[in-house]
Amino acid sequence: MIDVQDVSKKYGDFTALHTVDLKIKKGEFIAVLGPSGCGKTTLLKLLAGFMGPTEGSIAMDGMQVATAKKVVPPEKRNIGMVFQSFALWPHMSVADHVKFPLEYHPNRKKGSKAELESRVQEVLGLVGLETFAKRYPSELSGGQKQRVALARAIAPLPNLLLMDEPFSALDVELRMEMRKEIQKLHKETGASIVFVTHDQSEALAIADKIVVMNAGRIEQIAPPEVIYTRPETPFVASFVGKCNLVEGQWKKEGFVPDGDAKSVWPDLGVARSFKANGIFPVRPEQLQLALAGNAGLQGQVSFVQYQGNEIHYTVEVDGTMWTVHEPVYAPRFHVGDAVSVSLKTAVLQERELAAVLK
Structure with missing residues (x-):
């Protein structure tokens, strides 16, 4: 010891x-x-x-x-x-x-x-x-x-x-x-x-x-x-795994990101320090892209990097750069494309399943 x-x-x-x-x-x-x-x-x-x-x-x-x-x-x-x-x-x-x-x-x-x-x-x-x-x-x-x-x-x-x-x-x-x-x-x-x-x-x-x-x-x-999965500070979230620090409001039912009042993201074990500052740390692989106009935050693709089994996107959302990792079999996007960014359905379903099992 x-x-x-x-x-x-x-x-x-x-x-x-x-x-x-x-x-x-x-x-x-x-x-x-x-x-x-x-x-x-x-x-x-x-x-x-x-x-x-x-x-x-x-x-x-x-x-x-x-x-x-x-x-x-x-x-x-x-x-x-x-x-x-x-x-x-x-x-x-x-x-x-x-x-x-x-x-x-x-x-x-x-x-x-x-x-x-x-x-x-x-x-x-x-x-x-x-x-x-x-x-x-x-x-x-x-x-x-x-x-x-x-x-x-x-x-x-x-x-x-x-x-x-x-x-x-x-x-x-x-x-x-x-x-x-x-x-x-x-x-x-x-x-x-x-x-x-x-x-x-x-x-x-x-x-x-x-x-x-x-x-x-x-x-x-x-x-x-x-x-x-559960960083306690913004530094840990951004240094280990490059979290996106999404701003918004924490309400009783979950997190409502700024610019997307219709979406409510579930609490995935977010630390109190983030909630106190109106932040939701989300990993690049927890986000998904769709064509602009779909549900989610609206943005534009700034960079695209092919990584073999993944495509790494950098998306500008309201002046902030977000990182999104999508599998190679997902729909492809290119620099300049207008897209919507939302929490992956699988992440939402996983949270709902965990709530049921409790």
Whole structure:
């Protein structure tokens, strides 16, 4: 269990973190998600012990490891670290990279040379590098280097694995492959993982829980499904999945969007903060287009992007740009077409079904 309580971090007059509270359970996979400069890497450095908080405290497994006055250094914490740049040593082989923490990590167990070599082979097997044991970093591809960095981090069986945007240097295909590797390692090692990323699809795909950060503050902590379907703030709604923030009035029977007084959109679990400001956050895939004059808000298509299984439209509605995702088999529209925008029938039917089942 990791317990971050009222932690703030200041650099002179600049506050990088504002009173952060976070609890990480044993074996939990946490993704810390946010744009550049939001404080996510600062939080990771505090968890690692690279620096101490200005205020607040951090405890790991019941032991206080950081306060404003005292910080337990990284080498005395049972953690593993995977850096954005891989941070491999050019003069050491793949096997030597894995062997190093087994000899010097605070969690190492004294054993025979045979036991040490056995653990090295076991870890290399976990990351699929058994046949690369004698190679050096210069002889490896980007994906192989990342696997070496992972193997080095998990070799001494750390209780906490910290990962700072580890896939940012990889191409799209390798990123997808490494996501699977991380999930596999998480399942097999049982370590708690804190994974820092600015890639929303990455966080949604691999984490048990997502911590969304903005301007040094935590905006929302929840499982991926909740973050996506029930955002609590405008930032979470627009950063994770690019919600359309539709303005209108919340009434007892539902939401009436401005410019379409005849429509009533049902409450799909919208947070109170949105209702207080007369906003309905709606995902691009929850909207549908029809020819102008049909029921819904009237607008004009500004951009069209073909995405294989979907068509992504940007529609101007009363001076505001909306994003609408339609399947390829739906009626096609083109730039300049006048259209109506409404909530998908399937979304309405799903809500009605849920009400009946209650």
